[in-house]
Amino acid sequence: MEEDPMPVLEKLLHLKSVQLTSDAFVGRRMVCSKGGFPQLYALKISKESELQEWMVQKGSMPCLRTLTISNCQELKELPDGLKYITSLKELKIKGMKRGLKEKLILGGKDYYKVRHIPKVGILSTF
Template identity: 95%
Template sequence: MVCSKGGFPQLYALKISKESELQEWMVQKGSMPCLRTLTISNCQELKELPDGLKYITSLKELKIKGMKRGWKEKLILGGKDYYKVRHIPSVQFINCDHD
């Protein structure tokens, strides 16, 4: 899945849930400039958050639900992907404790 530059200019909330085929997600700089809330739920094949998420400075809340434990390990302070979410004031992990 690709979110292109200039795409979704008025989107404030996005929920991606139970997308069993989704493996990769790319977000280009300038995409979703008004996004405030992002929820990713039960997308077991999704490998990681897109690198371009770091460009969405309007993002205030990220919820990761029902994902593998490795997601939390990568996104917390000191994790290899922390730089993607460090600008988000509220990052929540819900039921992310399975392998």
């Protein structure tokens, strides 16, 4: 897909889990809108080689519990809107750009985005 799949997927009211893998989306920007994905509990984004920017608006994915992001090498940073997803219990990140871990640990520039998440795992950064 060349167009952002999120505007269509987030309107599927009973969607519980989404996996975008292996360049399923070849665009550079993805947006999760307010009110979108009302029942989504698991999201996995992996091997999306063109993805550079991901935005999550306040009020999106209110039931999300698990987020996995792996091998999205061009993704510059985690979305600021993650701080609003208070239901998030686990974040797994692997195979991302160097420096991401330093931004997300206690005292890091982007720590505020993940500080409410009980389990954060960052592995195999480049």
